Amino acid sequence: MELDARKRKVLEAIIIDYIATAEPVGSRTIARKYNLGVSPATVRNEMADLEELGFIEQPHTSAGRVPSDAGYRYYVDCIMERNVLAKEAKVLIEQSYQTKMKQIEELIQLSLKILSSMTSYTSLVVAPQFGKSTLQLIQLMQVEPGKALIIIVTNGGRIENRIIDIPEAVTKTDLEIVSAVLNEKFKGIAVKDWDKIILKAVQSQLLGQHKVFSLALEFLDSLLCDEAEDKVYLAGALNILNQPEFKDISKVKNILELLENEDVVSSMLKDEGEGGIQVRIGTENKHDSIKECSIITATYKLDGKTFGTIGLLGPTRMQYAQAMSILEFLTENLSISLKRL
Amino acid sequence: MELDARKRKVLEAIIIDYIATAEPVGSRTIARKYNLGVSPATVRNEMADLEELGFIEQPHTSAGRVPSDAGYRYYVDCIMERNVLAKEAKVLIEQSYQTKMKQIEELIQLSLKILSSMTSYTSLVVAPQFGKSTLQLIQLMQVEPGKALIIIVTNGGRIENRIIDIPEAVTKTDLEIVSAVLNEKFKGIAVKDWDKIILKAVQSQLLGQHKVFSLALEFLDSLLCDEAEDKVYLAGALNILNQPEFKDISKVKNILELLENEDVVSSMLKDEGEGGIQVRIGTENKHDSIKECSIITATYKLDGKTFGTIGLLGPTRMQYAQAMSILEFLTENLSISLKRL
DNA sequence: GTTAGCACTCTCCTTAGTTGAGTGCTAATA
DNA sequence: TATTAGCACTCAACTAAGGAGAGTGCTAAC
Incomplete structure (x- = not known):
């Protein structure tokens, strides 16, 4: 939609004034403050046109005009000059x-x-x-017998951790082995690419060795679910x-x-x-x-x-x-x- | 301060009614709704007394009464029955x-x-x-060359972590040694008891061995400062x-x-x-x-x-x-x- | 000590009138 | 033909006045 130059000026003036004051803008104000070089009557005619086009509205009969959403849209798309920041x-x-x-x-x-x-x-x-990050480090640690801390670090400095219950028999060495394997498998890979398929593959491949694997993988899996949030x-x-x-x-x-x-x-x-x-x-x-x-x-x-x-x-x-x-x-x-x- | 039984009842009625309605309470309302067995006029006399004692107030001359802070205080301390939860x-x-x-x-x-x-x-x-928790685990890990993750776990499941810059020369083994020493020194001790004196002692004792120590101790120190918040x-x-x-x-x-x-x-x-x-x-x-x-x-x-x-x-x-x-x-x-x- | 009765006060609501900003229309003008 | 001055009209917002209603304090009777 093309507006002639004066209509654009009038619309712009209404929007600028309304943004500044939050009050409906009248024809007199525009003619005087935004020196268009025409009389309020002329502005009124333009305003009637702009209203018909849907760019401005009247809250009630004898009030000034207020920009409509369409008016703001036109302003943002076609009139407004992109401010250079001070x-x-x-x-x-x-x-x-x-x-x-x-x-x-x-x-x-x-x-x-x-x-x-x-x-x-x-x-x-x-x-x-989370899915867009890539893994930098994953590590399991024993906190006390039967409890392990699992922690993962991704690029961008995001850190996630959780404490999980593990069988009491699991030793520190076990946890270190698991950590090493997981690091090797996932390091440098974007979280969203650890999709269920990879997880499943790793899981079936390693499950026999340590119960901890399945717990750790469960955590990773739950992270993937959380990703949606x-x-x-x-x-x-x-x-x-x-x-x-x-x-x-x-x-x-x-x-x-x-x-x-x-x-x-x-x-x-x-x-x-x-x-x-x-x-x-x-x-x-x-x-x-x-x-x-x-x-x-x-x-x-x-x-x-x-x-x-x-x-x-x-x-x-x-x-x-x-x-x-x-x-x-x-x-x-x-x-x-x-x-x- | 002791109020006679009827004044207590009137005050209680005013407070209960006002809590429910948020409207000033009149003498008629009380006499009728909270069957005290006396007429509004009598209630009015009691109300005048309660007002003089500072327990209730009048928003304006011809309004009902509203409890004052002192009135609520008396109610909470002396009148209110401690509700047994349903x-x-x-x-x-x-x-x-x-x-x-x-x-x-x-x-x-x-x-x-x-x-x-x-x-x-x-x-x-x-x-x-933080100061009231006791340390369960402290661990340093390499994230990438020149960066280490330091993590501490306290009872109550609180976990704090931070990534710190370390000299590139520091190896994983170095970090493990440091972690082991710190764990030994601090495990099971309430955070508030790691006061500056202990920190300083450990610091001077171990500083020569690894630069990482001083960085880790710096982190612990900053945790102690954060404790205030x-x-x-x-x-x-x-x-x-x-x-x-x-x-x-x-x-x-x-x-x-x-x-x-x-x-x-x-x-x-x-x-x-x-x-x-x-x-x-x-x-x-x-x-x-x-x-x-x-x-x-x-x-x-x-x-x-x-x-x-x-x-x-x-x-x-x-x-x-x-x-x-x-x-x-x-x-x-x-x-x-x-x-x- | 309690209560009925009554004059009094003050907020809230409604109504009516006034003001002012702003419009749309018409006729005159450039 | 586009612009403008003039004017009647509309409507929200403000103000003032007049009840209505809720509630009080006081007095006198019970």
């Missing part, structure tokens, strides 16, 4: 990533904090899907309370409840269209409670492969340009820090 | 603890969920202070939104912000008076944002020693008797499950 903001982000992180979780929490404090929206992450982190959820459109407590409650559900958050962030920054506006979201919100997502990488998704949740009346450029610059930095880990 | 509730809790838990964290999260769902208040835990968990924070006294969004915001701060939550739960169930009502709390809330806390144990604190946060208009008995029964079950871990 130097100070870049420096701020880069400095924040200077501190040495020890764990991948710390790094993610840090990223969320930066995002939320810079944008004052809610920031979300679905963490490294991505880990979710979020920060700045309470920023929602600052938005005037959410002064109604029941709306806020619905959103915050949604955010407490990891599966939901994970599905919210999953983007079909790979690559780059995705924007989902208002009703484009599946979940009812966030049909008045927009979500901006980006992916971060490790070893060149997409590793996880990080996103921002705000009202549809969102600072799209600014938020997108912050998110973009931050994911770059996150990916770099992740590699250094 | 069989069904006990069964519910016991059943919930049947499922086999693998990690202490899971166990705590489960407890919080039970608490919040049964009471519809917010439930809080400050987790096992208790881990905090919470569940059901959004239950606050259901309370009519918190329909004002700014109050809610203040409380939820407070709950996001781990140090604050930790200090809220710390109870000076050891043992048993503690109740802190309204202004008895230090933090301004929760001066309209009450907190009930209890401690749970491992090996006979107090291990952590679990608590409930609700409006001062709280179901004290019920909440206390649920909390009491739950901590017993939690302590038992913890031992089984």
Whole structure:
């Protein structure tokens, strides 16, 4: 759809003004503040057209106009200029990533904090899907007779551990042998490639030797099952309370409840269209409670492969340009820090 | 302070009614609903006395009465009968603890969920202070050249790990030797007893042999420092939104912000008076944002020693008797499950 | 000591009127 | 033909006034 230049200007002015004020925008305001060089009457005519096209709406007869989801969509796709992030903001982000992180979780929490404090929206992450990591180390150790600690380390600094019950007869040496075999079999292989077939093969091949094998394999198997449940982190959820459109407590409650559900958050962030920054506006979201919100997502990488998704949740009346450029610059930095880990 | 029987009855009726309705209670309501066998006028006289004593208050001249913090305090200390928990509730809790838990964290999260769902208040835990645990296993492993994983397991199923940089020259055998020595020195000793003095002694004794020692000891040292920061968990924070006294969004915001701060939550739960169930009502709390809330806390144990604190946060208009008995029964079950871990 | 009766107070709700922002339409203008 | 000034109209938001209702404190009678 092509709009003529003036209509675009009017739409842009309405959106910018509404984003800033959260109040319906009138023709007079636009004509005066966004010097288009025409009278309010002319603007009114343009607005009537834009309304017919579905880009703006009137809350009630004698109010100003408010952008519709379609309006925001057009703005994001066709009007908005991709903001170049201010130097100070870049420096701020880069400095924040200077501190040495020890764990991948710390790094993610840090990223969320930066995002939320810079944008004052809610920031979300679905963490490294386990399946995409490759194994660096697997080790079994005796904790006390009858109990063993099994621990696996993957690239990106992720560590998983569990204590399992083992037969009392199993010795430390047994555990070391098992560890050695498992390391040999799985080291350097992506977790998602340890599919059931490989597991089964190893299992049938080695089962006779030690009961511990089957227990260890059980653990690995359960890890594979857990893989489906991505880990979710979020920060700045309470920023929602600052938005005037959410002064109604029941709306806020619905959103915050949604955010407490990891599966939901994970599905919210999953983007079909790979690559780059995705924007989902208002009703484009599946979940009812966030049909008045927009979500901006980006992916971060490790070893060149997409590793996880990080996103921002705000009202549809969102600072799209600014938020997108912050998110973009931050994911770059996150990916770099992740590699250094 | 001693109140005569009828004043106690009136106060009790006011509190029970107010807890149920969240509306100021009038003399007529009490006389009729809580059949005291006297007329509203008599009740009014009693109420005037109770107000003078500071146990109840009037929001405005022609409203009913509302309990004051002092009123709740008197009720909890002197009037309230300690509820015996209903069989069904006990069964519910016991059943919930049947499922086999693998990690202490899971166990705590489960407890919080039970608490919040049964009471519809917010439930809080400050987790096992590290210092109270005893070491079961400490182990160093090579992950890749130049990087080692250090892992320690304590009783109660707590596992801590970190990846540290080591000189590339360090071999697997070196790490095993170091692990063996550390295990020998520290196994079975409470973390808080590895005080700086012991650490220093070990350090000076062994430093010459391997650089890895100093790195490992550094890790242990940093664990000791981290000890001060208790881990905090919470569940059901959004239950606050259901309370009519918190329909004002700014109050809610203040409380939820407070709950996001781990140090604050930790200090809220710390109870000076050891043992048993503690109740802190309204202004008895230090933090301004929760001066309209009450907190009930209890401690749970491992090996006979107090291990952590679990608590409930609700409006001062709280179901004290019920909440206390649920909390009491739950901590017993939690302590038992913890031992089984 | 208890109670009925009554005047009084104060919040809450409803109604009506006023204000102001903003619109759409029409006719005049460039 | 596109633009604009003018004007009547609409509707939310605010304010003021007038009950209605709940509850009190006081007094006098029981």
